[in-house]
Amino acid sequence: MSTASTSASGNGRGSDAWSRSWTHLRIDRRSRGHCRVTFDHAPINTITATTVAELAELVGLIEQDGDLNVVVFDSANPDFYLAHYDVENDPGRTAALGVGPTGLPAWTDVLVRLSRAPVVSVASIRGRARGAGSEFVLACDLRFASRENTLLGQFEVGIGLVPGGAPMARLARLAGRGRALEILLVADDLDGPRAAEYGYVNRVIADGRLDDEVDAMASRLARFDHDAIERTKSYVDRVTLPADDELSGPIADFRELFARPAQQAQWARLQELGLNTDSDIERSLGRRVVESLADA
Amino acid sequence: MSTASTSASGNGRGSDAWSRSWTHLRIDRRSRGHCRVTFDHAPINTITATTVAELAELVGLIEQDGDLNVVVFDSANPDFYLAHYDVENDPGRTAALGVGPTGLPAWTDVLVRLSRAPVVSVASIRGRARGAGSEFVLACDLRFASRENTLLGQFEVGIGLVPGGAPMARLARLAGRGRALEILLVADDLDGPRAAEYGYVNRVIADGRLDDEVDAMASRLARFDHDAIERTKSYVDRVTLPADDELSGPIADFRELFARPAQQAQWARLQELGLNTDSDIERSLGRRVVESLADA
Amino acid sequence: MSTASTSASGNGRGSDAWSRSWTHLRIDRRSRGHCRVTFDHAPINTITATTVAELAELVGLIEQDGDLNVVVFDSANPDFYLAHYDVENDPGRTAALGVGPTGLPAWTDVLVRLSRAPVVSVASIRGRARGAGSEFVLACDLRFASRENTLLGQFEVGIGLVPGGAPMARLARLAGRGRALEILLVADDLDGPRAAEYGYVNRVIADGRLDDEVDAMASRLARFDHDAIERTKSYVDRVTLPADDELSGPIADFRELFARPAQQAQWARLQELGLNTDSDIERSLGRRVVESLADA
Numbered sequence: 001m002s003t004a005s006t007s008a009s010g011n012g013r014g015s016d017a018w019s020r021s022w023t024h025l026r027i028d029r030r031s032r033g034h035c036r037v038t039f040d041h042a043p044i045n046t047i048t049a050t051t052v053a054e055l056a057e058l059v060g061l062i063e064q065d066g067d068l069n070v071v072v073f074d075s076a077n078p079d080f081y082l083a084h085y086d087v088e089n090d091p092g093r094t095a096a097l098g099v100g101p102t103g104l105p106a107w108t109d110v111l112v113r114l115s116r117a118p119v120v121s122v123a124s125i126r127g128r129a130r131g132a133g134s135e136f137v138l139a140c141d142l143r144f145a146s147r148e149n150t151l152l153g154q155f156e157v158g159i160g161l162v163p164g165g166a167p168m169a170r171l172a173r174l175a176g177r178g179r180a181l182e183i184l185l186v187a188d189d190l191d192g193p194r195a196a197e198y199g200y201v202n203r204v205i206a207d208g209r210l211d212d213e214v215d216a217m218a219s220r221l222a223r224f225d226h227d228a229i230e231r232t233k234s235y236v237d238r239v240t241l242p243a244d245d246e247l248s249g250p251i252a253d254f255r256e257l258f259a260r261p262a263q264q265a266q267w268a269r270l271q272e273l274g275l276n277t278d279s280d281i282e283r284s285l286g287r288r289v290v291e292s293l294a295d296a
Numbered sequence: 297m298s299t300a301s302t303s304a305s306g307n308g309r310g311s312d313a314w315s316r317s318w319t320h321l322r323i324d325r326r327s328r329g330h331c332r333v334t335f336d337h338a339p340i341n342t343i344t345a346t347t348v349a350e351l352a353e354l355v356g357l358i359e360q361d362g363d364l365n366v367v368v369f370d371s372a373n374p375d376f377y378l379a380h381y382d383v384e385n386d387p388g389r390t391a392a393l394g395v396g397p398t399g400l401p402a403w404t405d406v407l408v409r410l411s412r413a414p415v416v417s418v419a420s421i422r423g424r425a426r427g428a429g430s431e432f433v434l435a436c437d438l439r440f441a442s443r444e445n446t447l448l449g450q451f452e453v454g455i456g457l458v459p460g461g462a463p464m465a466r467l468a469r470l471a472g473r474g475r476a477l478e479i480l481l482v483a484d485d486l487d488g489p490r491a492a493e494y495g496y497v498n499r500v501i502a503d504g505r506l507d508d509e510v511d512a513m514a515s516r517l518a519r520f521d522h523d524a525i526e527r528t529k530s531y532v533d534r535v536t537l538p539a540d541d542e543l544s545g546p547i548a549d550f551r552e553l554f555a556r557p558a559q560q561a562q563w564a565r566l567q568e569l570g571l572n573t574d575s576d577i578e579r580s581l582g583r584r585v586v587e588s589l590a591d592a
Numbered sequence: 593m594s595t596a597s598t599s600a601s602g603n604g605r606g607s608d609a610w611s612r613s614w615t616h617l618r619i620d621r622r623s624r625g626h627c628r629v630t631f632d633h634a635p636i637n638t639i640t641a642t643t644v645a646e647l648a649e650l651v652g653l654i655e656q657d658g659d660l661n662v663v664v665f666d667s668a669n670p671d672f673y674l675a676h677y678d679v680e681n682d683p684g685r686t687a688a689l690g691v692g693p694t695g696l697p698a699w700t701d702v703l704v705r706l707s708r709a710p711v712v713s714v715a716s717i718r719g720r721a722r723g724a725g726s727e728f729v730l731a732c733d734l735r736f737a738s739r740e741n742t743l744l745g746q747f748e749v750g751i752g753l754v755p756g757g758a759p760m761a762r763l764a765r766l767a768g769r770g771r772a773l774e775i776l777l778v779a780d781d782l783d784g785p786r787a788a789e790y791g792y793v794n795r796v797i798a799d800g801r802l803d804d805e806v807d808a809m810a811s812r813l814a815r816f817d818h819d820a821i822e823r824t825k826s827y828v829d830r831v832t833l834p835a836d837d838e839l840s841g842p843i844a845d846f847r848e849l850f851a852r853p854a855q856q857a858q859w860a861r862l863q864e865l866g867l868n869t870d871s872d873i874e875r876s877l878g879r880r881v882v883e884s885l886a887d888a
Contacts, residue, residue, distance in 0.1 A: 141773045160521035168531035174768045176470045177536035181437045225752035235760035240769035456817035464827035472766045473832035477733045
């Protein structure tokens with residue numbers, strides 16, 4: 001996850017680093033100023049330790065690249081943008097990621113650095129983005145969602161956990177106290193229109209036009225002056241980004257609560273029900289998470 | 297208003313304290329984790345010193361109850377959720393309430409402690425909630441409003457007062473500067489859809505489905521892990537709750553301005569017009585408050 | 593721009609200062625408590641050094657006038673509310689404005705003092721308000737927009753600049769991080785409904801009813817108690833207004849970036865395309881700003 005190897009290249013697009021082989025990402029540098037990143041981790045785009053490591057490397061490349069203005073993140077799977085985190089039955093893999101350059105745990109570090117990077121990050125959302133997947137889109141600068149085909153949610157409280165990537169800090173600012181508490185505590189899915197009503201996404205776009213409209217915005221941004229983008233964004237950052245001390249608590253809570261026997265048992269029931277596979281429960285996880293409760 | 301008598305009971309649901317006889321409230325402990333509180337103070341659910349004292353006691357019970365996850369507040373009167381404060385022509389009754397455990401005046405103390413309590417408080421709004429009634433719903437964590445039958449407002453500026461329960465602090469954060477200033481200064485009623493558009497409530501629900509939908513959410517929340525709810529809420533609290541020093545000024549302003557002869561006279565005219573009774577002016581108070589102005 | 597000459601008059605409405613001849617404004621003191629200011633600077637209501645000087649004088653009058661409750665700002669031109677800033681090919685005129693009473697540069701000073709003034713400022717928006725025109729409406733307390741005939745935007749990033757009047761600070765708080773970044777970085781126009789969806793304006797009003805509805809609100813506000821308005825507004829100010837140190841950076845960035853040869857050349861191309869005139873490009877500036885890019 002070190003970015004040292006890429007900082008040596010310095011000049012962005014020409015760097016071999018961008019075109020190396022990625023495992024869970026497809027990267028298309030459409031122009032000097034415009035990059036498209038497509039999540040492609042069958043079957044349902046779960047986020048694993050490998051995804052985190054690759055995103056950390058990618059964010060390092062983005063930070064180093066003075067030519068780049070805009071990065072669009074979309075999904076190869078129209079049903080799942082980013083399902084949620086999968087520890088792959090081996091929490092050691094995630095623990096081994098350690099901390100990133102900010103001193104925060106690897107996943108939180110990726111989110112923080114993406115938000116602060118001197119480019120415009122855009123989530124073009126089609127399908128489901130829950131848990132860490134929702135945390136990822138919240139860390140992007142702009143969020144556009146398919147009107148007909150989006151489900152967003154933080155289901156963690158439904159399984160006895162605190163969302164670890166600190167979406168509390170971001171949702172509280174985007175959606176306001178009442179709506180943030182509803183999203184986080186009721187822990188159910190929001191469809192696209194509800195997400196837009198709540199400020200969870202910028203707005204919805206008809207599914208058939210989502211790709212073209214986001215691409216037009218990105219192509220426009222790619223032509224703008226990098227310095228004007230960077231400086232203007234930095235003023236918004238000052239007002240809107242969480243302080244670092246809001247970000248380290250939730251991941252500690254997540255780990256503490258996840259280690260409880262009741263939560264281990266609930267997680268096991270969820271896996272029996274089809275978690276991490278292209279299953280019915282993954283398609284309706286917000287509503288059906290209650291089926292994993294001990295009293296279900 | 298002391299909570300000492302209830303803290304001794306310690307164990308929540310089994311406590312006699314919950315089932316004591318209440319004057320302005322009906323309390324239904326539906327399950328270990330779920331409580332329904334119904335405002336029932338004929339004819340129009342005004343808030344009086346008695347209501348404040350009972351709510352203070354209730355919040356004390358809520359704070360002590362480690363089993364409780366969610367409290368829903370609704371109204372026995374479909375036209376009036378909580379009309380507004382009524383001093384009952386005797387400001388001494390309110391003054392005698394003194395300060396609460398936070399050191400803030402009793403009403404402000406109830407609101408602050410409800411917001412911080414380790415449960416999910418839900419306002420299920422049908423009918424009118426103005427002045428202190430609006431302040432109460434703003435202090436709840438979640439607000440759902442009947443689409444067809446809701447009127448919310450802070451009419452205080454219309455009678456020459458500063459809203460005393462500090463809705464400025466809460467509305468500014470929920471609705472943003474422009475909309476908060478409109479609500480507070482124009483001081484007119486908002487119907488449900490406008491309230492949702494402005495972030496004053498989470499969202500509207502068709503009147504015929506409001507009770508069932510809120511009940512389903514509460515039943516879901518009641519089954520979740522208490523610790524996960526408490527910790528997750530606390531992270532949102534840090535970002536969204538007003539500081540104590542934002543809360544003590546408005547009540548002092550309210551008292552100072554209310555004591556002016558012009559405001560006493562305006563209040564008397566409002567009472568002649570039907571304030572505190574099930575009257576036409578109470579049904580359209582936001583619009584008709586101007587009828588009490590000296591130049592009317 | 594000194595307010596000294598007006599502070600001597602002291603008593604507001606009777607002052608000759610209000611009825612002096614204005615160059616870019618028409619001022620109609622409708623009642624003791626209610627003033628209407630109409631932007632009237634043909635052909636497209638650009639903001640120039642003269643406009644800034646007049647607005648500074650007007651804000652001084654507003655600050656001094658204990659009778660005034662509400663000031664409505666509208667436009668004599670239904671197509672252009674306030675087009676944007678025009679340096680009139682002589683940056684020296686703007687530089688000569690110096691700093692205002694807050695110690696901030698003249699334009700920023702006008703915006704800051706308007707926001708803090710003890711009256712309700714209302715932007716009644718019909719037509720286009722971009723760049724500094726958008727900054728002006730953002731500094732007003734309330735913003736109502738014609739549903740059918742409004743275009744708002746900050747096009748500065750599209751010409752390689754940072755918006756100088758610090759709309760980053762205001763939009764970030766009104767619209768939230770994601771929508772503020774979209775407005776500022778994509779730098780395209782928003783129509784009325786989109787602006788309302790994003791919190792950029794309070795709400796839209798059907799064009800045919802805009803004037804009457806805003807006038808009714810202002811007439812209502814004019815009758816209310818001045819002290820109640822001033823004190824209630826001040827509590828919202830504390831929570832929502834930017835700190836001074838958020839406001840001085842952007843204007844310095846604007847000047848630095850504007851002085852670059854590439855930006856001077858882009859500005860010249862915009863002028864060739866019809867900037868500052870009643871032209872097609874002014875009618876679609878958000879979309880067409882790309883035509884001035886070096887690669888266009």
